[in-house]
Amino acid sequence: MNGPGTAGPGRCGAPAGLLEKLIARVRPEFRAEVLSFDPRDPVFGGPPCAVPGCERVARSRNMCWSHRQRWLYAGKPDLASFTVSASPEWYGHLPLPACEIPGCNFCQGGRGLCRMHHRQWSRAGCPDMGAWRAAVEYSPPSPPPGTCLVPYCERWAMRTSEFCQNHHKGWMRAGRPAAGEFAAACADPGPGCERIDLRCLPRGLRLEIQYALQCRGDEGQAALVPVRVQRFVRDLAATGVSSLLERTEEQWCSRFEPRRARAGGRQFVLDARARVELLAFGGGWEAEYPRGKWRLRNLGIQADKIAAIDFAPVTQPWLSAMAKRWCRWQLSAGLSASHAGAGIRAVRRFSAFLACHGAADAGPASVTRPLLERYLADLSSSSLSPSTRLEHVSALNGLFRDARRHGWDDGTLRAGAVFYPEDFPKKGRRLPRAVAEHIMTQVEAPSNLNRWPSPSHRLITLILIRCGLRITDACKIPADCVVTDPDGAPYLRYYNHKMRREALVPVDEELTGQIAAQRQRTAERWTGGTPVLFPRPHANLRGIRPTGGGTYREALYAWLETCDIRDEHGKPVHLTPHQWRHILSA
Numbered sequence: 001m002n003g004p005g006t007a008g009p010g011r012c013g014a015p016a017g018l019l020e021k022l023i024a025r026v027r028p029e030f031r032a033e034v035l036s037f038d039p040r041d042p043v044f045g046g047p048p049c050a051v052p053g054c055e056r057v058a059r060s061r062n063m064c065w066s067h068r069q070r071w072l073y074a075g076k077p078d079l080a081s082f083t084v085s086a087s088p089e090w091y092g093h094l095p096l097p098a099c100e101i102p103g104c105n106f107c108q109g110g111r112g113l114c115r116m117h118h119r120q121w122s123r124a125g126c127p128d129m130g131a132w133r134a135a136v137e138y139s140p141p142s143p144p145p146g147t148c149l150v151p152y153c154e155r156w157a158m159r160t161s162e163f164c165q166n167h168h169k170g171w172m173r174a175g176r177p178a179a180g181e182f183a184a185a186c187a188d189p190g191p192g193c194e195r196i197d198l199r200c201l202p203r204g205l206r207l208e209i210q211y212a213l214q215c216r217g218d219e220g221q222a223a224l225v226p227v228r229v230q231r232f233v234r235d236l237a238a239t240g241v242s243s244l245l246e247r248t249e250e251q252w253c254s255r256f257e258p259r260r261a262r263a264g265g266r267q268f269v270l271d272a273r274a275r276v277e278l279l280a281f282g283g284g285w286e287a288e289y290p291r292g293k294w295r296l297r298n299l300g301i302q303a304d305k306i307a308a309i310d311f312a313p314v315t316q317p318w319l320s321a322m323a324k325r326w327c328r329w330q331l332s333a334g335l336s337a338s339h340a341g342a343g344i345r346a347v348r349r350f351s352a353f354l355a356c357h358g359a360a361d362a363g364p365a366s367v368t369r370p371l372l373e374r375y376l377a378d379l380s381s382s383s384l385s386p387s388t389r390l391e392h393v394s395a396l397n398g399l400f401r402d403a404r405r406h407g408w409d410d411g412t413l414r415a416g417a418v419f420y421p422e423d424f425p426k427k428g429r430r431l432p433r434a435v436a437e438h439i440m441t442q443v444e445a446p447s448n449l450n451r452w453p454s455p456s457h458r459l460i461t462l463i464l465i466r467c468g469l470r471i472t473d474a475c476k477i478p479a480d481c482v483v484t485d486p487d488g489a490p491y492l493r494y495y496n497h498k499m500r501r502e503a504l505v506p507v508d509e510e511l512t513g514q515i516a517a518q519r520q521r522t523a524e525r526w527t528g529g530t531p532v533l534f535p536r537p538h539a540n541l542r543g544i545r546p547t548g549g550g551t552y553r554e555a556l557y558a559w560l561e562t563c564d565i566r567d568e569h570g571k572p573v574h575l576t577p578h579q580w581r582h583i584l585s586a
Helices: 018-025 065-073 079-085 115-123 129-135 165-173 179-185 203-219 226-239 249-255 258-262 265-281 317-332 337-356 369-380 386-406 437-443 455-467 471-475 509-525 549-563 577-581
Strands: 034-037 194-197 293-295 308-310 482-484 490-496 501-506
Touching (some): 065 079, 165 179, 194 226, 203 226, 203 265, 337 386, 369 386, 482 509
Antiparallel strands (some): 034 194, 482 490
8 A cells, every 4th residue: 555645556646765766777877967879779879871981870861860961951962972972070069160250259140140240230131241241340359258168169158158159059958957067068979979968857857767768778679869859858858847757648648749749759758657657666466456547568468459458437436346357357367458458448338328327326236127228229329330339238248247257246236237149239241251353363463462562561461362361360470480291391380369379371382482581581680580570660679579460451451552453343442451361262
């Protein structure tokens, strides 16, 4: 139980003892206020810039940010010619140019002039620059201003700052740290070094971000671009919070505007908050069960299609308690998270029905046969499809049945709280969704198969057609999937997730050769090897995450449109991966 002044799981606020845990977990290399990363670091770095001699990380068009910006200023010339002729110097750590007015040593602020002279030129009506510059009479101040505190900068400092105008702006963006610390941080950290400045954050929040960055670096799954992380850090500093746990997930989601959300800021903050919360309260059922939303990762459950199960919309305490016990029992019994989550979605809809029909505060005894009949009528008048309505009725019936069986209702759930076979919505009988032979002729045409932009997706298509796998099983095929029998005949070995067993299916020599070519391609990109045949191409630095079924579906729809595959009526064909399992023969 949480003591006084502490925040328990699901509540808002940093608990006592979190600071000590962070200090104990964050290693010295991540404890610095300004984090520096090697440019070849797999998470925070990347491949080198294409400009010879430039050791910075390639971030856009195979160039670092600096050379990409110079390429834009040059009018986007031919990339190959530009990269060969461009200078590898780091402009960000070279002396800033002085104002072009003789005797003025302030840094340039626009049109080759310092801010003061640029203002004078604007007030003069923006005349010809050459003539105006020649006519300006300027006497340097006596004594001259001090130079900028940044070591390599020789420009005059502003009257109200220890830095020149440009470095003063950088000092403000960094959160106005101590002048000496900022000047030291501006020194050249080394060729191509990537940095994240955390001095603008309070100590507790800084440790939380350092811990999140350390975890991301240790996992080595997805790359993080330091310059983008720096933007997120400034956004966090602007909120004024001292801990990520001071706000709920919903509050953080609403805090980030759509532009920042698209750039990854929202996901970064939510991921960091989840890691800090797990460190503060621990994981497992004891910590996660009281929450209104279960994060499956904290329960040690890896699910592709669902990351959390939300009980918050279930407003009746008795129904929420029953649904939680039912969901925990299903997950513990080995049922998939998707199946358990679908059941809770049905419970949430039933909870909303109870709230609208005067049974919001009643207990399990209020679930009577007349109430269920009213619910069936409400469900039938909804816009849900027959298959979805059938899933909802089946889930509720399973909840009531299991609650009586295991005593989750304390004996108050009536015997009439049950759906009978005739209550279940009937799905209309549909023709088989098999693919006709003339469509398969178009699909399997070599000219169309060669239009796949990804060789991985092309091979998945062939495996689905020739082996009859489900898309979930095909995407998760292991790398060493080809085995042979005593006679040397090849077989594809995979795990049938629906049947929960390994299976073998015969394959021909052509498919075996293409699988070998796929393994060669993955070995060239992930030199340490991959456990799966089709690794996810992005956010998968170690190659251990398989390609998602949804990713293949989107690629399939785009490929069908590109190939212009049509049915016997001349209409574009819409196919799903599961239809490969039911192919009509000629």
